[in-house]
Structures are given as C-alpha cells and as structure tokens.
Amino acid sequence: MRQHLQHDVLIIGSGAAGLTLALTLPAHLRIAVLSKGELANGSTFHAQGGVAAVLDDRDTVESHVEDTLIAGGGLCRQDAVRFTVQHSREAIQWLIDQGVPFTPDDGSTDSEDNGFAFHLTREGGHSHRRIIHAADATGAAIFTTLLHQARQRSNIELLEQRVAIDLITEHKLGLSGQRCLGAYVLNRESGEVDTYGARFTVLATGGAAKVYLYTSNSDGACGDGIAMAWRAGCRVGNLEFNQFHPTCLYHPRAKNFLITEALRGEGALLKLPNGERFMPRFDSRAELAPRDIVARAIDHEMKRLGIDCVYLDISHRPTDFIKNHFPTVYERCLEFGIDITREPIPVVPAAHYTCGGVLVDSCGHTDVPNLYAIGETSFTGLHGANRLASNSLLECFVYARSAAADILEKLEQIRLPTTLPSWDASQVTDSDEDVIIAHNWDELRRFMWDYVGIVRTTKRLLRAQHRVNLLLDEIDEFYSNYKVSRDLIELRNLALVAELMIRSAMERKESRGLHYTLDYPHLLPEARDTILVPPTYVE
Incomplete structure (x- = not known):
C-alpha cells in the first residue's frame, strides 16, 4: 500500500x-x-x-587555500575555497566530539610536536601534513x-531500500511557484512508490562515477541527485571534470578497491614492470603531484608500453610501519596473494570523483x-x-x-506542504524485457570509458553524444511504459548525467585539470566555469 x-x-x-x-x-x-x-x-x-584540514600549528589557512587553488587548475571559486578551509578545524572538532576514533600521533613521522593530538599524513598536492585519518579506513x-x-x-x-525517483515541485504540479515540496520514492520492500512531503529537501546522493566502466565507487554512485535536480529546474556546473583516482588495485577478483593516496604520502613509489620509476619525468612533485597529473602519466605509460597496469611500491618502508598505518590495504591485498611489505601493488586509474x-x-x-x-x-x-x-x-x-x-x-x-498527489502508475505495466536495462547500462558505461575518459578528442565526444541520445530515447520509452525499479531509475539518471557530462566536455575548448583533450591541448587565457541551464530553470 x-x-x-x-x-x-x-x-x-x-x-x-x-x-x-x-x-x-x-x-x-x-x-x-x-x-x-x-x-x-x-x-x-x-x-x-x-x-584535509588546518590542524598543525605549522600549517595555515593560506597554505591550504593556495594548495587547493593550484590543484584546481585556476578554476576554483576563491570564496568557496576560503569558506571551506576556514571552517575546517571546527568541522574536525565536531567529528572528534561525536567520537570518531582518529589515529593518535605516535611520533613515528615528522608530525611530532605539531600541537595536535592526532597523526596527520600528507597526500598529493598538499604542502603540509594536514590529513587527519583513522588508519586507512577513515570513511x-x-x-x-x-x-x-x-x-x-x-x-x-533511517530508512533503507528507498530509491528516490523524482522531486515534487510546485511547477511540476502545475501550481504557481517553484518550491520543492518533497519527493516520490520507491520502497523496494513493498514495491510501491511512496510520497514524501517535506518543508526542506536535501540531496546528499554522492557522485556519478558509476557512469564509467572502471570505478572505485560503490554501485550506487549513479548521479541520482544531479539528475533529479536538473529535471526540477536546477543548473549544473563543471560536469566535464571527473577525477580518476590513479591507484586502484588491479586484480581480476578485486572489485572497486582503491589504494589510498596516503601510501604515496608516506613514500610509496610508482614503477613500471621493470622496476623503473616514471613520475619524475612528468612532474617535479613526482608521486605527490595532483591526481590528474598522476592518472594521465599512468595512462600514458600503459598505452605507450601496452601494459595492463603499473606498480605502487612501499615495500622499502618498515614492515611494522606498513601494517600499522595501512592495515586495510595490507589485509585486502594479502587476500589476493600480494604482500605489500615485500612486493609492489599492481594498480590502474579508475573513475573516482565527480x-x-x-x-x-x-x-x-x-x-x-x-x-x-x-x-x-x-x-x-x-x-x-x-x-x-x-x-x-x-x-x-x-x-x-x-x-x-x-x-x-x-x-x-516554511510550512509543511498540503496533501500531495500520489504517484500515478495507472498507465504502466510490469516489464518482461529487463534485459534491455542491463544491455543499455553496459553500453553506456563502456562508451563513456572509451570516449569521455582520461584523454578525450572532439571525435570521441561526438560519438558519445550520438550514442547517449539514442539511449536516452530508449530509456524514456521504457520508463513511460513499465513500472519503475531501482535498475531503471539508476539507468535513467546515469544516462542523463552522462549526456550532461558530454555536453560540458564539448563546450570546453581547452585542456584544464581533469579535462584533457588532444584537440585543444592548451589553456585558454581566462578560466570559466561550464554552466548548463535546464529548460525548466527560472531566475
């Protein structure tokens, strides 16, 4: 019911x-x-x-801001960067007050006497140790x-198995105004679509890295919030910038396992199969360069040599240090027969962050x-x-x-909305062709990886745009005729976000940060955001 x-x-x-x-x-x-x-x-x-937060007495807000601006390729909004960094310490204190068991400072690195009781590590692009963590399982x-x-x-x-389908707005209901009134949500336990009315609705649905064939993200990273917001009339920005984490475990049985950047922060080195380091050839910061540089370097070497992966080696550090600081990575790799205290880890880039x-x-x-x-x-x-x-x-x-x-x-x-109409499923039936969803899902993720990946060209983007438009038509027809399921909802959202990513990439006629195109390899003199405006947008 x-x-x-x-x-x-x-x-x-x-x-x-x-x-x-x-x-x-x-x-x-x-x-x-x-x-x-x-x-x-x-x-x-x-x-x-x-x-990341300014926690060490030797660190400063200005330094964290500068590191963020440099990594952001000249496109960060300085007011947003400063706002975030200035509130970093109080945010961490709130987490500590909640009881988060961050790793204490044991004096094993140069973080001793930093004026802070917890261990701080350093990661690529940071000029100071400012990463507070709980071993290597902070999340x-x-x-x-x-x-x-x-x-x-x-x-x-706390409600599980609830898949938001679409936001309910005054505009969508034919009322005057644009307010959001709640959402329609599929209850996977009952199979029904429930109506949620709310004074305030918050999208906290994560990113869209599942649009790519290889990703470090969980299966749910389908861009749901971005798609729902776009359909409700919200602008979106800079969707061409999809971060590929440089180091995900390369193993046929390892699904989505990321090798934390903190390993490189603690001295791990990237090597070719013959043991040769290659990052110094690409950037003076070597393994501690920002992620876009490291990911492109790995991608370049893999294509140049025709190899399946490169290797991340921390075996030169003491065994106890590795086990104490990276227990999750150590144990997970050991499950696949890789002892990181003795041998390097096979790694490849994978889509990581939107x-x-x-x-x-x-x-x-x-x-x-x-x-x-x-x-x-x-x-x-x-x-x-x-x-x-x-x-x-x-x-x-x-x-x-x-x-x-x-x-x-x-x-x-703000008052609670008055009674909202129920979800209308009177014109749809049960699907007997779910294979279409599986096929479209696979096709979408493959062409996004091939055509809208780490290195792009205009020709590749045009191919992707053509394919995604065909898929959107198929998905829309399926959505209009059959009852919703989690797979269908996610595919609908993912295809829409893919189309927005492709449009954004085609609008940027330069290479900047995570958007690297062979047709426009240089920076434009002025850094501008890519802002897309939906048909239902109202100023």
Whole structure:
C-alpha cells in the first residue's frame, strides 16, 4: 500500500553529508534519511585516506587555500575555497566530539610536536601534513560513528531500500511557484512508490562515477541527485571534470578497491614492470603531484608500453610501519596473494570523483527554493578543475553544517506542504524485457570509458553524444511504459548525467585539470566555469 509521509527535513542520501546534516539539526525536527540500499553502501564508508584540514600549528589557512587553488587548475571559486578551509578545524572538532576514533600521533613521522593530538599524513598536492585519518579506513570510522549517533536520536528515521525517483515541485504540479515540496520514492520492500512531503529537501546522493566502466565507487554512485535536480529546474556546473583516482588495485577478483593516496604520502613509489620509476619525468612533485597529473602519466605509460597496469611500491618502508598505518590495504591485498611489505601493488586509474554537480551557494541552496544539495552531488566551486586530495569529506562536513544552520534560520517561515498527489502508475505495466536495462547500462558505461575518459578528442565526444541520445530515447520509452525499479531509475539518471557530462566536455575548448583533450591541448587565457541551464530553470 502506498504511503504519504511528512517530515520537516527529507535527506536523500545516508553518507557523510546526509548524516552530518541530520545530526546538526535540532532534535525537535522530524527528519528522514533515505538510503537506496543498505545504509553503509555509499562512498563514505569506503573512503580510506582522511580529511584535509588546518590542524598543525605549522600549517595555515593560506597554505591550504593556495594548495587547493593550484590543484584546481585556476578554476576554483576563491570564496568557496576560503569558506571551506576556514571552517575546517571546527568541522574536525565536531567529528572528534561525536567520537570518531582518529589515529593518535605516535611520533613515528615528522608530525611530532605539531600541537595536535592526532597523526596527520600528507597526500598529493598538499604542502603540509594536514590529513587527519583513522588508519586507512577513515570513511568507515566516520560513518560508523555518525550512524551510531543518529540511531540514538528518536527524531531521525533511517530508512533503507528507498530509491528516490523524482522531486515534487510546485511547477511540476502545475501550481504557481517553484518550491520543492518533497519527493516520490520507491520502497523496494513493498514495491510501491511512496510520497514524501517535506518543508526542506536535501540531496546528499554522492557522485556519478558509476557512469564509467572502471570505478572505485560503490554501485550506487549513479548521479541520482544531479539528475533529479536538473529535471526540477536546477543548473549544473563543471560536469566535464571527473577525477580518476590513479591507484586502484588491479586484480581480476578485486572489485572497486582503491589504494589510498596516503601510501604515496608516506613514500610509496610508482614503477613500471621493470622496476623503473616514471613520475619524475612528468612532474617535479613526482608521486605527490595532483591526481590528474598522476592518472594521465599512468595512462600514458600503459598505452605507450601496452601494459595492463603499473606498480605502487612501499615495500622499502618498515614492515611494522606498513601494517600499522595501512592495515586495510595490507589485509585486502594479502587476500589476493600480494604482500605489500615485500612486493609492489599492481594498480590502474579508475573513475573516482565527480567535481561538478548542482550549483549551490555557501549554505547549499540550489536554484529551487527549499531544495539543498550537499557533498559530491553539489558544485560549490571548491574543487575547480581537479579536486585536491581529501578535500571532499571536508566539503561534506562544512556544507552540511552550513545548510543545517540555514534551515534552522528559515524554519518558522516554511510550512509543511498540503496533501500531495500520489504517484500515478495507472498507465504502466510490469516489464518482461529487463534485459534491455542491463544491455543499455553496459553500453553506456563502456562508451563513456572509451570516449569521455582520461584523454578525450572532439571525435570521441561526438560519438558519445550520438550514442547517449539514442539511449536516452530508449530509456524514456521504457520508463513511460513499465513500472519503475531501482535498475531503471539508476539507468535513467546515469544516462542523463552522462549526456550532461558530454555536453560540458564539448563546450570546453581547452585542456584544464581533469579535462584533457588532444584537440585543444592548451589553456585558454581566462578560466570559466561550464554552466548548463535546464529548460525548466527560472531566475
């Protein structure tokens, strides 16, 4: 039976951003946090490296800002960078207060006497040790802690197997106005589509790296929030910038396992099969260059030599150091017969992070009133043309806390929406052709990898645009005639976001940061964001 539910705040997404927002809001509000699978299935739980913040007495806000701007290829919005970095220490303190078990400083590196009680590591693009972490399973430690805290709050409903289909807006209902009123959500347990009304709706659905064949992300990273926001009338920005993590484990039985950048921060070296280092030939920072440079270098060497992978070697560090600092990587690699204390790790680049997203301001406001976007779903301007390592989790905490403060300030002005219409499934039937979904899903991810990957050309982008337009037509016809399922909802969203990525890439006539095209190898004199405007956008 279909349900009509009402909450003060509806949060779509159960990762770092969504849980932080829920916990920062006051306890008298009725809050729903939706996860389309199990709560721990998102990217947060699997994050290894840590959170970048100005915590060392020898570090400064200016230094962190400068490192972010340099990594961002001249495209970061300086106000967003400064806002994020200036709020970094208080965000970390909030996490500590929640009970996150960050790794204490044991004096084993040059981080001793840094004026801070926790161990700080360094990652590519950073000029200081400023990455606070919980060994090499930071995301799991943060997620587990925040989830435990959320479960103690009677006002927070944590709902699994809930797949948001579309946002409900006044415009969509034919009313005057543009406000977001909630969302239609598939309850996978009942098979029905429920109606959620809310005073405020928050998109915290993560990125869209699943659009690529090879990715470090979980299966749910389908760009759902970006697609729903676009259909609701929100602008999107800089979707051509998709970060490929340089080092994912290359093994036929290893699915989506990322080798944290912190290994390179602690001295791991990238090598060819013959043991030769190659990064010094590409950048003076060698293994500590920003991710876009490292990923392109690996891609270049693999293509030049016709090899399947390169190797990341930390075996020259003491065995106890490796086991203590990287227990997750050590144990996981050992499962595949790789002892990282004795031998190098086979690695390849894989799609990792969506730097663009839904346009928001410093409070997470989108173009649609009462609709917020936070975390990887959003485009704050922090990351520019390439995200600096470990700034992503920081962005989640800072903007979630900022959005919570803004919601609290506006609370008395916004009332719960009146009764909303139920989801109309009267014109659809059960599908007997789900093989079409599987085929389209596979085709989409393959041509995005081949044509819209680490190195691009105009010809490749045109091929991708042609294919995605055909797929969108097929998917739209299928969606119009058959009952929704998680696979269909995700495919619909992923294909739309792929089309927006391709359009964005075609508009950028230069190579900058993560967007590298052989047809336009140089920088333009002026750095500009790529902003796409939907047909339903209202100023």
